[in-house]
Amino acid sequence: MSEGQVPLVLVSNRGPVTFDEHGETQRGSGGVVTALTGLASHRAAIWIASAMSEYDAKASAEHDERPFPVRSPSGDVEFRVRLVVSDPDAYDRFYNVVANPMLWFIQHYLWDLSNAPDIRREEIEAFDYGYNAVNEDLARAVVQELEDTEQPVVMIHDYHLYTLPELVRRARPDAFLHHFVHIPWTQSDSWRVLPTRIREEIFTGLLANDIVGFHTRSYQRNFLQCCRDLMDLDVDFQRGVVTAPGGEREVWVRAYPLPIDHKATRRISQRARVEQFEQELLRRRRDFLILRVDRADLSKNVLRGFSAFDLFLEQHPEFSERVTFLAQLMPSRTDVPQYAEYLEAIEALVAVVNHRHGTPDWMPIQLKLRDDLEEAMAAYKHYDVLLVNAMFDGMNLVAKEGPIVNEREGVSILSENTGAHEELGEYALSVNPFDIQELADAIYTALTMAPAEKRRRSDGLVEIVTSRDPGDWIDEQLADIRAKGRTR
Numbered sequence: 416m417s418e419g420q421v422p423l424v425l426v427s428n429r430g431p432v433t434f435d436e437h438g439e440t441q442r443g444s445g446g447v448v449t450a451l452t453g454l455a456s457h458r459a460a461i462w463i464a465s466a467m468s469e470y471d472a473k474a475s476a477e478h479d480e481r482p483f484p485v486r487s488p489s490g491d492v493e494f495r496v497r498l499v500v501s502d503p504d505a506y507d508r509f510y511n512v513v514a515n516p517m518l519w520f521i522q523h524y525l526w527d528l529s530n531a532p533d534i535r536r537e538e539i540e541a542f543d544y545g546y547n548a549v550n551e552d553l554a555r556a557v558v559q560e561l562e563d564t565e566q567p568v569v570m571i572h573d574y575h576l577y578t579l580p581e582l583v584r585r586a587r588p589d590a591f592l593h594h595f596v597h598i599p600w601t602q603s604d605s606w607r608v609l610p611t612r613i614r615e616e617i618f619t620g621l622l623a624n625d626i627v628g629f630h631t632r633s634y635q636r637n638f639l640q641c642c643r644d645l646m647d648l649d650v651d652f653q654r655g656v657v658t659a660p661g662g663e664r665e666v667w668v669r670a671y672p673l674p675i676d677h678k679a680t681r682r683i684s685q686r687a688r689v690e691q692f693e694q695e696l697l698r699r700r701r702d703f704l705i706l707r708v709d710r711a712d713l714s715k716n717v718l719r720g721f722s723a724f725d726l727f728l729e730q731h732p733e734f735s736e737r738v739t740f741l742a743q744l745m746p747s748r749t750d751v752p753q754y755a756e757y758l759e760a761i762e763a764l765v766a767v768v769n770h771r772h773g774t775p776d777w778m779p780i781q782l783k784l785r786d787d788l789e790e791a792m793a794a795y796k797h798y799d800v801l802l803v804n805a806m807f808d809g810m811n812l813v814a815k816e817g818p819i820v821n822e823r824e825g826v827s828i829l830s831e832n833t834g835a836h837e838e839l840g841e842y843a844l845s846v847n848p849f850d851i852q853e854l855a856d857a858i859y860t861a862l863t864m865a866p867a868e869k870r871r872r873s874d875g876l877v878e879i880v881t882s883r884d885p886g887d888w889i890d891e892q893l894a895d896i897r898a899k900g901r902t903r
Contacts, residue, residue, distance in 0.1 A: 508545020
């Protein structure tokens with residue numbers, strides 16, 4: 416299997432662009448799109464994704480539901496995209512009942528198991544007629560694009576498409592299937608929430624791949640353990656290999672930590688609009704700035720971050736009026752009740768902390784509910800403390816973006832349960848995300864750290880983050896595809 420001869424098909428729920436009512440493109444949202452944009456620009460590929468709106472569906476229909484070229488909104492990358500239209504009711508069940516919250520909550524340990532979930536006919540039918548239906552729609556498109564090609568490579572992405580690989584495998588046994596999971600893989604017992612049949616369909620689907628990839632060695636080990644505990648399969652932990660159901664194939668399970676495009680990130684930080692935000696930030700800046708940039712997702716642990724800051728101010732009144740906590744949060748999945756309630760809780764807690772500690776001319780927490788990369792970039796450049804305290808996270812690229820543009824040798828406080836911690840933990844202040852006192856203490860340590868120690872940690876973070884780029888991430892996976900292909 417030589418790289419130059421192999422047709423490459425990418426499959427994900429979201430595509431690189433989405434269309435508006437005028438037929439103009441906007442960048443697709445989410446970390447998966449960011450990762451795959453680098454892949455599609457690195458290697459000629461067809462990108463198959465779900466149509467996310469009526470305007471996406473219209474664009475698909477105008478091209479007879481086949482691949483068509485689109486340019487990224489910035490104009491620097493061209494993609495060949497096929498947008499697949501699913502029944503709206505099926506897609507709603509796929510996305511809003513099964514993928515989010517069911518699988519997302521399982522894979523971030525978010526369920527309060529004494530209260531939820533209650534799995535009834537609605538959830539089971541959502542899996543059968545929603546999740547599986549959308550996977551079937553995308554699988555049909557994949558198989559169609561593989562016609563007239565020999566030994567094609569299909570790279571499937573994330574938790575939305577766990578049952579797709581088996582459908583493609585049945586139709587094209589010769590295809591090489593690679594599946595990368597961008598969120599955590601949790602331990603065996605968390606998967607026992609799912610009915611046995613559904614759980615086994617998910618694992619059987621994933622094990623139809625030749626390679627399954629994760630961000631960290633910890634998630635890799637958890638998946639291997641699940642294959643042993645839940646599917647009673649032969650697992651070689653040393654080699655990272657599972658013998659697939661039926662015993663005829665070996666599945667490689669690998670860790671490929673996702674890097675950022677550090678050169679592009681630095682270029683963005685030099686834009687004129689970033690400078691405008693910087694001027695406003697510096698005009699209002701106190702002695703110290705604590706920063707978090709996140710989606711308002713339950714897994715990000717925003718409430719405990721604010722509670723720790725509240726405790727820090729209570730225990731260290733000498734910092735009153737000297738420090739601001741800037742939180743830029745993008746509202747997320749507000750049509751899911753748990754997320755809408757979480758956003759309300761965030762706003763309520765911010766109000767409480769500001770009332771408790773604020774003065775007529777000082778607001779301790781500045782909350783911005785919007786997604787603006789250039790505004791975030793301005794804050795990245797000037798933080799003293801970057802707080803990333805997710806309960807569990809796939810990678811958390813904020814932990815990599817901040818240090819390489821920061822101009823103040825800012826200190827990173829990093830949850831030990833983020834994917835980024837496996838790479839960056841040596842140079843960050845590591846915290847247990849559930850220990851509010853430890854987090855409050857870490858804030859104090861960061862704000863009082865000696866300049867030489869700040870510089871040592873900052874230099875260490877920058878060296879690690881700039882040592883790899885998305886091209887390396889892609890090449891590592893393509894190298895394994897070639898190596899595994901030689902063993903088939």
